[in-house]
Amino acid sequence: MDKLTIRDADVAGKRVFVRVDFNVPLADGRVTDDSRIRAAIPTILYLVQAGAKVILASHLGRPNGKVSDSLRLRPVGQRLTELLRRNVPVTGDALGLGTEDALKRMRPGEILLLENLRFHAEEEANDPAFAATLASYADIFVNDAFGTAHRAHASTVGIAKILPAYAGLLMERELAMLSKLLEAPERPFAAILGGAKVSDKLKVIDHLITKVDLLVLGGGMANTFLLAQGKAIGKSLAEPDRVQDAQRILAKAERNKVRVVLPIDVIVAKEVTRGTEYKTLQAEKIPASWHIVDLGKASQDLMVDALKDVKTVFWNGPLGVFEIPSFAHGTNAVARLLADRAEHGATVVIGGGDSVASITQQGLADKMTHISTGGGASLEFLEGRDLPGVSVLLDRPKEPKARASKRAAPKPKTTTPVKPAAAKAAATKPAATKAPVKATKPAVATKAQAKAAAKAPAKAVAKPAAKAPAKISAKTAAPKASTKSVVKTSKPIAKQAAAKPAAKAVAAGSRARTEKRS
Ligand code: ADP
Numbered sequence: 001m002d003k004l005t006i007r008d009a010d011v012a013g014k015r016v017f018v019r020v021d022f023n024v025p026l027a028d029g030r031v032t033d034d035s036r037i038r039a040a041i042p043t044i045l046y047l048v049q050a051g052a053k054v055i056l057a058s059h060l061g062r063p064n065g066k067v068s069d070s071l072r073l074r075p076v077g078q079r080l081t082e083l084l085r086r087n088v089p090v091t092g093d094a095l096g097l098g099t100e101d102a103l104k105r106m107r108p109g110e111i112l113l114l115e116n117l118r119f120h121a122e123e124e125a126n127d128p129a130f131a132a133t134l135a136s137y138a139d140i141f142v143n144d145a146f147g148t149a150h151r152a153h154a155s156t157v158g159i160a161k162i163l164p165a166y167a168g169l170l171m172e173r174e175l176a177m178l179s180k181l182l183e184a185p186e187r188p189f190a191a192i193l194g195g196a197k198v199s200d201k202l203k204v205i206d207h208l209i210t211k212v213d214l215l216v217l218g219g220g221m222a223n224t225f226l227l228a229q230g231k232a233i234g235k236s237l238a239e240p241d242r243v244q245d246a247q248r249i250l251a252k253a254e255r256n257k258v259r260v261v262l263p264i265d266v267i268v269a270k271e272v273t274r275g276t277e278y279k280t281l282q283a284e285k286i287p288a289s290w291h292i293v294d295l296g297k298a299s300q301d302l303m304v305d306a307l308k309d310v311k312t313v314f315w316n317g318p319l320g321v322f323e324i325p326s327f328a329h330g331t332n333a334v335a336r337l338l339a340d341r342a343e344h345g346a347t348v349v350i351g352g353g354d355s356v357a358s359i360t361q362q363g364l365a366d367k368m369t370h371i372s373t374g375g376g377a378s379l380e381f382l383e384g385r386d387l388p389g390v391s392v393l394l395d396r397p398k399e400p401k402a403r404a405s406k407r408a409a410p411k412p413k414t415t416t417p418v419k420p421a422a423a424k425a426a427a428t429k430p431a432a433t434k435a436p437v438k439a440t441k442p443a444v445a446t447k448a449q450a451k452a453a454a455k456a457p458a459k460a461v462a463k464p465a466a467k468a469p470a471k472i473s474a475k476t477a478a479p480k481a482s483t484k485s486v487v488k489t490s491k492p493i494a495k496q497a498a499a500k501p502a503a504k505a506v507a508a509g510s511r512a513r514t515e516k517r518s
């Protein structure tokens with residue numbers, strides 16, 4: 001990685017402001033999926049053990065600049081306290097005298113969690129004064145919030161321009177895993193894209209098509225590609241205004257000799273609900289009143305066969321309406337195959353809230369090589385874009401060639417705190433790597449270093465809770481309900497979600513909505 005990490009910083013006795021992504025789903029005042037909290041633990045423990053005063057800060061949901069009691073970080077503080085077995089107090093506000101007081105009282109090795117940053121509109125506005133106040137709390141800034149790295153906010157970019165800014169261990173692992181996909185994938189390399197909206201995924205497909213050997217498309221977004229091939233898709237979810245983009249991508253794939261696998265048969269349903277009538281049809285002429293909701297058996301076999309030798313895979317987006325068990329077969333079949341590939345040494349990286357929920361639902365998350373904590377951020381990274389929260393971190397100084405070849409993993413120690421300007425001047429541009437996609441992209445400096453980076457922390461994401469977010473009707477933006485409520489009734493899920501108490505629904509949906517690159 002060409003960014004300095006906490007391992008390069010001298011943090012003993014220092015106040016360290018750590019931006020984490022604790023944007024987790026809540027229900028009844030409890031965290032229902034703590035995977036993002038667990039993912040931040042290696043960084044927190046490293047800093048605690050190194051004798052830093054650890055100031056944690058995160059957003060939760062979308063309070064839009066106002067205090068919202070249902071989006072307080074107290075349940076997160078409680079969960080963190082349980083996981084770390086040490087007290088993690090939460091301040092009543094990210095700003096104010098009480099917080100300043102608590103900060104003053106901190107001793108080395110202690111942890112303090114600031115209240116939801118987005119209770120202040122200045123956070124998302126990247127307000128310089130707000131960033132300066134946050135910066136005044138600390139000597140060093142650490143960004144471990146990969147899921148928010150595609151956002152230029154006060155706590156991701158503003159503060160990093162004031163304090164010496166380092167990557168956390170989760171950030172390091174995310175960047176190493178995703179960089180490997182773009183820069184040095186073992187072949188054959190496949191991308192599997194599914195999910196609801198093709199418009200969310202066009203850019204990433206466009207970029208990945210220059211990298212992969214195989215592109216597998218499924219889920220709602222494949223319907224637009226079926227339209228592009230002149231097929232009839234009935235009432236299925238599709239974006240007709242994207243048909244030309246789909247055609248262009250198919251033509252580009254052909255030019256680049258990328259094999260594209262689209263569904264050949266599909267499960268169609270009368271309604272996108274549980275308990276509805278459904279059957280298998282060829283993916284050719286779907287009658288006007290039916291919805292495509294899953295892969296058929298022939299498509300599953302075709303995809304599993306196409307993927308059976310892959311050495312590297314990136315997967316984003318379920319291949320059907322997996323929240324309804326009858327329509328989860330395609331997603332499950334591919335997940336099983338990928339778990340098997342990963343166990344046989346392939347690199348399997350999965351990103352996206354619903355994709356992760358679908359494999360967690362099957363208990364396969366632990367088998368995969370890497371589960372990204374960032375949906376939108378992972379897609380933007382794989383689009384070949386620079387993430388503002390990453391660009392702003394300190395660059396790793398270039399090693400003289402002779403020394404670099406002698407040392408497997410160069411780890412220059414910088415003295416901290418350094419004046420940011422001086423630190424940045426001292427840190428020269430990253431060492432040139434074989435064939436970086438973009439000169440500015442975080443690149444893995446050496447193979448050994450990539451391995452070391454990929455190894456620590458051992459498993460970035462531990463088992464998320466079993467509850468998976470449930471189906472939103474393709475056309476509504478209703479907050480997600482829990483799978484449990486789907487099981488009990490055959491009402492359309494969107495209606496069930498809408499019928500939920502507002503606070504609960506917002507909390508449960510907070511993650512899903514941030515996944516939509518909020
Ligand atoms: P991720 O969160 O992994 O990025 P998306 O949010 O893009 O994935 O897509 C997930 C949603 O796509 C799920 O709610 C799933 O029900 C929906 N979906 C998948 N296939 C279809 C389909 N054929 N028709 C309608 N919705 C679909």
Ligand code: MG
Pocket residue numbers: 352353354355512515516
């Ligand atoms: Mg999603």
